[in-house]
Amino acid sequence: MSIDKDTVMRIARLSRIAMEEDALEPMAQELNGILAWVEQLGEVDTEGVEPMTGAIAATLPQRDDDAEAGTATDDLLANAPEADDGFFVVPKVVE
Amino acid sequence: MSDLTALTIADARAGLAAREFSARELTDAHIAAVETGRDLNAFVAETFDAARTAADAADQRLATGEGRLLEGIPLAVKDLFCTRGVRSQACSRILDGFEPPYESTVTANLWDAGALMLGKTNMDEFAMGSANVTSADGPVINPWRRRGEDKPLVPGGSSGGSAAAVAAGLCLGATGTDTGGSIRQPGAFCGIVGMKPTYGRCSRWGMIAFASSLDQAGPLTRTVEDAALMLQAMAGHDPKDSTSIDRPVPDYAASLTGDVRDITIGVPAEYRMDGMPAEIEALWAEGVDWFRDAGAKVVDISLPLTKYALPTYYIVAPAEASSNLARYDGVRYGLRVEGDDPTEMYARTRAAGFGREVRRRILIGTYVLSAGYYDAYYLKAQKVRTLIARDFESAFETVDAVLTPTAPFAAFAIGEKMDDPIAMYLNDVFTVPASLAGLPAISVPAGLTGDGLPLGLHLIARPFDEPTLFRAAGVLESAAGFSHRPDRSGAGGAA
Numbered sequence: 001m002s003i004d005k006d007t008v009m010r011i012a013r014l015s016r017i018a019m020e021e022d023a024l025e026p027m028a029q030e031l032n033g034i035l036a037w038v039e040q041l042g043e044v045d046t047e048g049v050e051p052m053t054g055a056i057a058a059t060l061p062q063r064d065d066d067a068e069a070g071t072a073t074d075d076l077l078a079n080a081p082e083a084d085d086g087f088f089v090v091p092k093v094v095e
Numbered sequence: 096m097s098d099l100t101a102l103t104i105a106d107a108r109a110g111l112a113a114r115e116f117s118a119r120e121l122t123d124a125h126i127a128a129v130e131t132g133r134d135l136n137a138f139v140a141e142t143f144d145a146a147r148t149a150a151d152a153a154d155q156r157l158a159t160g161e162g163r164l165l166e167g168i169p170l171a172v173k174d175l176f177c178t179r180g181v182r183s184q185a186c187s188r189i190l191d192g193f194e195p196p197y198e199s200t201v202t203a204n205l206w207d208a209g210a211l212m213l214g215k216t217n218m219d220e221f222a223m224g225s226a227n228v229t230s231a232d233g234p235v236i237n238p239w240r241r242r243g244e245d246k247p248l249v250p251g252g253s254s255g256g257s258a259a260a261v262a263a264g265l266c267l268g269a270t271g272t273d274t275g276g277s278i279r280q281p282g283a284f285c286g287i288v289g290m291k292p293t294y295g296r297c298s299r300w301g302m303i304a305f306a307s308s309l310d311q312a313g314p315l316t317r318t319v320e321d322a323a324l325m326l327q328a329m330a331g332h333d334p335k336d337s338t339s340i341d342r343p344v345p346d347y348a349a350s351l352t353g354d355v356r357d358i359t360i361g362v363p364a365e366y367r368m369d370g371m372p373a374e375i376e377a378l379w380a381e382g383v384d385w386f387r388d389a390g391a392k393v394v395d396i397s398l399p400l401t402k403y404a405l406p407t408y409y410i411v412a413p414a415e416a417s418s419n420l421a422r423y424d425g426v427r428y429g430l431r432v433e434g435d436d437p438t439e440m441y442a443r444t445r446a447a448g449f450g451r452e453v454r455r456r457i458l459i460g461t462y463v464l465s466a467g468y469y470d471a472y473y474l475k476a477q478k479v480r481t482l483i484a485r486d487f488e489s490a491f492e493t494v495d496a497v498l499t500p501t502a503p504f505a506a507f508a509i510g511e512k513m514d515d516p517i518a519m520y521l522n523d524v525f526t527v528p529a530s531l532a533g534l535p536a537i538s539v540p541a542g543l544t545g546d547g548l549p550l551g552l553h554l555i556a557r558p559f560d561e562p563t564l565f566r567a568a569g570v571l572e573s574a575a576g577f578s579h580r581p582d583r584s585g586a587g588g589a590a
Contacts, residue, residue, distance in 0.1 A: 013442075017446050031458060037517050041479050043403075046478035046479060052477050055294035056340070076427075079193050079194065079196075
């Protein structure tokens with residue numbers, strides 16, 4: 001499997017990372033280098049092996065479903081690049 | 096270096112308890128060391144006023160005999176931990192100016208034990224790197240240099256600032272985080288102890304996430320005993336992290352008995368890597384002799400999947416990173432680059448905010464998780480990860496700890512290994528397997544290269560068997576008798 005410029009453009013779009021046209025080809029080559037190297041995993045027989053999804057076998061703990069005081073709005077908004085009247089501000093979404 | 100910055104945490108505790116010096120004096124000595132050591136670029140934020148206030152409070156407690164485990168001990172904190180009101184950016188531009196309104200559990204535990212913070216330390220951006228060269232705050236200089244050379248060397252990474260600060264005597268200990276070797280490899284490169292506990296031993300709450308199934312906090316210190324003391328305070332169950340384990344924290348320092356006659360050490364054949372310097376091979380063999388001389392049983396073992404650990408890691412970790420780093424959208428915190436609509440604003444913000452290595456890993460992670468490639472890459476890697484963990488489970492049926500080198504080479508010059516990502520990834524070839532299996536592991540400084548750079552030996556133990564890990568590491572430390580110090584320190588300039 002090999003990555004071309006179009007694929008880089010597609011995954012950059014999925015990743016929400018803007019890329020200049022002339023950066024696509026070099027990135028494709030870098031990613032292909034890494035993917036060619038990880039291809040060696042194909043040598044390992046994993047027939048019937050369960051995927052490992054966490055570092056330790058543990059059941060997810062459950063807490064009591066009690067209401068807690070949330071974080072204060074001012075704290076939440078303190079780091080926002082733009083906030084107004086208790087809200088985060090984003091560029092216009094709907095025309 | 097003044098005497099106070101040359102102390103171990105254990106010595107400093109004794110000196111404080113005996114009132115030989117005050118916490119304020121200890122803290123002021125370290126503040127002076129940080130100031131003169133600024134050329135190392137180990138710190139990205141200094142919190143001296145808060146440190147002095149905390150030191151005075153510690154002195155009051157010590158005066159009334161109420162000193163806690165780390166009362167008055169000056170530490171440094173990796174920039175990856177959220178610290179209330181103090182910049183916490185994982186050394187990324189995308190978190191420009193972020194000052195969390197909350198404190199990470201691990202650092203809160205340290206402050207509850209009486210420790211105090213001198214500042215935040217430099218690191219590879221989002222902990223993605225092995226040389227501290229991906230930091231948006233610039234590279235860190237290793238206080239060690241090759242004998243007779245002035246060329247600045249990397250401290251390792253990603254916890255490079257923490258490791259350099261501890262090695263240079265700028266703090267008594269520092270927190271690090273380890274995803275694939277980010278505590279242990281810089282520990283080895285800087286001639287200090289770096290310890291990664293079992294996954295789940297320390298809470299990840301308030302740690303800026305990289306790869307959630309791998310990330311784990313741990314201490315960087317100058318001795319094994321100091322690592323045991325720091326972990327004692329850091330570890331523990333936290334309901335706010337669902338992967339944190341609810342089991343008692345044993346007395347780690349008490350496990351340092353110096354007696355390993357009942358322990359079996361395994362030496363895995365697969366860690367003999369082509370092209371590894373002969374002096375690392377020789378140090379490893381010496382480590383085997385040290386354990387035999389101490390009365391431990393040493394046996395050869397096989398961990399057949401070892402060579403597949405690194406490629407497995409470079410699928411699993413970027414996949415998790417691409418998901419974790421999706422939160423940086425220019426809306427809630429950090430950098431924002433304006434755009435005509437939200438999608439354009441996200442894309443411009445993320446292009447400007449993430450460095451090259453982080454962008455590369457997000458793209459790889461997105462690719463291996465995308466439709467059509469998920470099974471071939473991500474699912475396959477997760478299955479190989481299962482087999483790697485089984486390798487260790489089988490080994491631990493007959494051995495109590497595994498002994499390997501920490502890294503396949505010593506510290507290298509800033510700028511080397513930059514052209515080929517895979518050459519840089521090889522830094523972690525010996526540390527990544529234990530990360531994938533979630534096992535506790537430690538790097539202990541054990542010798543020098545021919546040109547005078549520190550080398551580490553690495554021990555891996557069973558899940559939650561930190562006591563055996565510390566016990567074996569203590570014996571390794573005593574046998575190695577590593578007392579070398581870097582030629583650059585908080586005193587500044589060459590010795």
